[in-house]
Amino acid sequence: MASAQELSDFLSGIEQRAFKQAVYAVRDDDAALDIVQDAMIKLAEKYGDRPAAELPLVFTRILQNRIHDWFRRQKVRNAWVTLFSNMGKKSDEGDDFDPLESLSAPDDSEIHQDGAQKLEKSQLLQTLESEITKLPVRQREAFLMRYWDELSITETAKAMNCSEGSVKTHCSRATQTLAKALKLKGITL
Amino acid sequence: MKYSENQFTQTQVDEFGQASAALLRQGAQNIPQGVKDRLYAARMKALARRKPEKILIQKPVLAGSARNWTSGSNGFWDTLGWIAPLVVLVFGLIGIAQWQDDSRINDIAEVDAALLSDDVPPDAYADSGFMAFLKNGPLSDADSSSDLVHSK
Numbered sequence: 001m002a003s004a005q006e007l008s009d010f011l012s013g014i015e016q017r018a019f020k021q022a023v024y025a026v027r028d029d030d031a032a033l034d035i036v037q038d039a040m041i042k043l044a045e046k047y048g049d050r051p052a053a054e055l056p057l058v059f060t061r062i063l064q065n066r067i068h069d070w071f072r073r074q075k076v077r078n079a080w081v082t083l084f085s086n087m088g089k090k091s092d093e094g095d096d097f098d099p100l101e102s103l104s105a106p107d108d109s110e111i112h113q114d115g116a117q118k119l120e121k122s123q124l125l126q127t128l129e130s131e132i133t134k135l136p137v138r139q140r141e142a143f144l145m146r147y148w149d150e151l152s153i154t155e156t157a158k159a160m161n162c163s164e165g166s167v168k169t170h171c172s173r174a175t176q177t178l179a180k181a182l183k184l185k186g187i188t189l
Numbered sequence: 190m191k192y193s194e195n196q197f198t199q200t201q202v203d204e205f206g207q208a209s210a211a212l213l214r215q216g217a218q219n220i221p222q223g224v225k226d227r228l229y230a231a232r233m234k235a236l237a238r239r240k241p242e243k244i245l246i247q248k249p250v251l252a253g254s255a256r257n258w259t260s261g262s263n264g265f266w267d268t269l270g271w272i273a274p275l276v277v278l279v280f281g282l283i284g285i286a287q288w289q290d291d292s293r294i295n296d297i298a299e300v301d302a303a304l305l306s307d308d309v310p311p312d313a314y315a316d317s318g319f320m321a322f323l324k325n326g327p328l329s330d331a332d333s334s335s336d337l338v339h340s341k
Contacts, residue, residue, distance in 0.1 A: 004239060007236065007239060008232070011232045011235060011236070012232060015229075016217045016218065016225070016228065017217050019217075020217045029224065033227050036228065036231060037231035040231055040232060041234060041235045041238055043235065044235040044239040044240065045238050045239070048239040048240035049240050125213070125215070129213070129216065132209075146206060147207055147209060168199070171202055172199075175197055175201075176197060178205070179197070189205055189208040189209060
């Protein structure tokens, strides 16, 4: 059974990774933070008494379920927004709203301060993260769980509720897609 | 690291995955301080709502119960404790059924013996004329009067 300290250490070690994974999926920092917080609370409330060794797999499953729930809610919300925006379309025609005005530029001031190596690494990371967000959901989940969370194929299959063969296929396809996309930009890992 | 155009071996997939993960790990450490603070707050919130640990409470044991005189595996004695009365009940029911069968056979045997040892042959009781003679004939009154005499 995991003690309070073990649970705290586990959450502290996984929170940043979980946040990034949630960001890759939902592409929104605030939503990702909410998802990670929900997943942490659920883990502590429902599975806080599990052995420490079981926590990574349980947390990964909770996090993935929370991300899926978020997409479901978004789908419902978008359906209503589309409905209402269609109803009020005529009155909004004269509005000259420019979405570019609300688009914030990425903060890259830090990049210019450091050397060429850091710049290269930063750009590489940005490109990789961007390509990861474009992957199909299942491929991204399998790839991140398998290599970033360092789960075994069996554990990944269990977390994704699919066969081990499917995990291998998802990982292989994700790798091919990423390698191809990076190669087009002249990058090899 | 160079990969062929279309096909990756499992080793190449693993190598690419590990290289990507190493890069992503570095990136995850550079998240803004504001996000780190919010993650810390979320962690504290989760820990505050942690499932309480289970405390083992020993069940009270009644004095004189089977657990007191069996020092060792209670499982066997517990099982025996509820199986033994069932076995006794089943054998008891079988015994009662057997005894009822025996007593019925004895009753029938007594009737048969009485019939066979009587002066009147048993076939006579199957004859309807003889039965009518016994009911309505002159012997019926005599029998009833003699019964009355005997009862007195």
